[in-house]
Amino acid sequence: MNILVTGANGQLGNELRLLAAASTLPVCLQNGGSRFFFADVTEASEESLSTLRRLATSVVDTSTCHLDITDLEAVRAFVQKEKIDIIINCAAYTNVDAAEGDSERAELLNAKAPANLALVMKEVGGLLVHISTDYVFGGDPYNTPCREEQTGTPTGVYGLTKLHGEQAIQNIGCQYIILRTAWLYSEFGRNFLRTMLALTASKPSLSVVFDQTGTPTYARDLASAILAIIADYMNTVPSMSSKGSSEWPYGGIYHYSNEGVCSWYDFTKVIAQQSGHLSCDIQPCHSDEFPSPVKRPAYSVLDKTKIKQTFHLSIPYWTDSLYHCIANILRH
Numbered sequence: 049m050n051i052l053v054t055g056a057n058g059q060l061g062n063e064l065r066l067l068a069a070a071s072t073l074p075v076c077l078q079n080g081g082s083r084f085f086f087a088d089v090t091e092a093s094e095e096s097l098s099t100l101r102r103l104a105t106s107v108v109d110t111s112t113c114h115l116d117i118t119d120l121e122a123v124r125a126f127v128q129k130e131k132i133d134i135i136i137n138c139a140a141y142t143n144v145d146a147a148e149g150d151s152e153r154a155e156l157l158n159a160k161a162p163a164n165l166a167l168v169m170k171e172v173g174g175l176l177v178h179i180s181t182d183y184v185f186g187g188d189p190y191n192t193p194c195r196e197e198q199t200g201t202p203t204g205v206y207g208l209t210k211l212h213g214e215q216a217i218q219n220i221g222c223q224y225i226i227l228r229t230a231w232l233y234s235e236f237g238r239n240f241l242r243t244m245l246a247l248t249a250s251k252p253s254l255s256v257v258f259d260q261t262g263t264p265t266y267a268r269d270l271a272s273a274i275l276a277i278i279a280d281y282m283n284t285v286p287s288m289s290s291k292g293s294s295e296w297p298y299g300g301i302y303h304y305s306n307e308g309v310c311s312w313y314d315f316t317k318v319i320a321q322q323s324g325h326l327s328c329d330i331q332p333c334h335s336d337e338f339p340s341p342v343k344r345p346a347y348s349v350l351d352k353t354k355i356k357q358t359f360h361l362s363i364p365y366w367t368d369s370l371y372h373c374i375a376n377i378l379r380h
């Protein structure tokens with residue numbers, strides 16, 4: 049099958065590039081069983097390219113096809129030309145603060161563009177794997193992990209537009225997997241981990257909010273879960289069509305983060321401990337001490353029971369995954 053990764057030069061897209069080249073790739077995706085296309089609106093940065101080459105265990109595909117997913121005709125032409133069976137959509141408007149003053153662009157990228165992908169996948173009978181966010185929750189004072197069927201209560205434009213994207217995909221009715229994830233970090237691009245590695249190394253003290261609770265997620269683990277789900281799809285679909293059925297039974301919304309729960313303060317403390325940045329004095333503070341254009345969820349922990357039971361996934365604990373990612377960054 050042919051697999052298109054959109055937004056391939058972001059954090060998750062780059063982790064997919066690495067895993068697509070790794071020997072741990074599920075068997076049905078290896079040895080010509082599938083072909084990956086990596087697409088984005090801009091070329092990969094020099095920094096990402098060198099990180100890819102450094103971390104890759106074998107030859108990694110660093111090429112980028114140009115594809116703007118807000119352009120329906122361009123998506124349709126690409127999918128038809130390359131005979132795409134599966135799209136993994138890693139593209140999004142991810143700047144949570146900036147989205148507050150840029151709601152049209154956020155809606156275009158987070159809602160209209162996924163609708164384009166869903167429409168084209170419906171036309172060709174393919175599968176759309178779309179990534180959404182824990183920020184579709186948070187407007188209600190939850191204190192137990194959020195389940196897939198829970199009504200979205202976003203607190204800002206980013207979460208609202210991502211919720212609109214989910215709804216658009218569901219309304220179009222292609223075969224889809226929507227994976228809500230949280231607090232993504234990786235060796236690539238700008239993220240909380242890389243910011244805190246730099247700050248804890250250079251500052252004598254730091255205040256970090258302790259009144260927002262969620263779960264950090266290593267983008268490598270999410271990428272691995274996506275490939276396992278796709279492998280399940282690829283293994284199931286041929287036997288389904290021989291039985292006269294065309295619909296994969298496992299489509300729907302799923303939650304994926306690493307295991308465990310923490311605040312941004314706890315996350316920072318562990319980053320500092322694991323990286324040996326012990327001279328920085330890290331103190332807890334309240335969210336209202338940091339003026340922000342958007343109110344972030346106080347609690348957006350995701351319940352992962354459904355994805356674990358359906359796809360038999362074993363999910364790493366967040367501090368274990370953090371250790372691996374920090375080791376990859378500091379080995380540089």
Ligand SMILES: NC(=O)c1ccc[n+]([C@@H]2O[C@H](COP(=O)([O-])OP(=O)(O)OC[C@H]3O[C@@H](n4cnc5c(N)ncnc54)[C@H](OP(=O)(O)O)[C@@H]3O)[C@@H](O)[C@H]2O)c1
Pocket residue numbers: 054055056057058059060061087088089090115116117118137138139140141142157161179180181182210229230231232233237
């Ligand atoms: N980051 C998090 O903490 C987090 C948490 C929960 C869920 N998520 C979700 O996880 C997914 C992956 O996030 P990420 O952190 O890997 O994102 P990211 O690093 O921001 O990467 C997104 C990529 O999409 C590209 N892009 C922007 N506009 C595009 C367009 N019109 N067509 C094609 N590509 C376009 C971006 O290019 P430019 O950089 O040039 O704009 C960027 O390379 C997203 O759906 C996000 O909403 C992220």
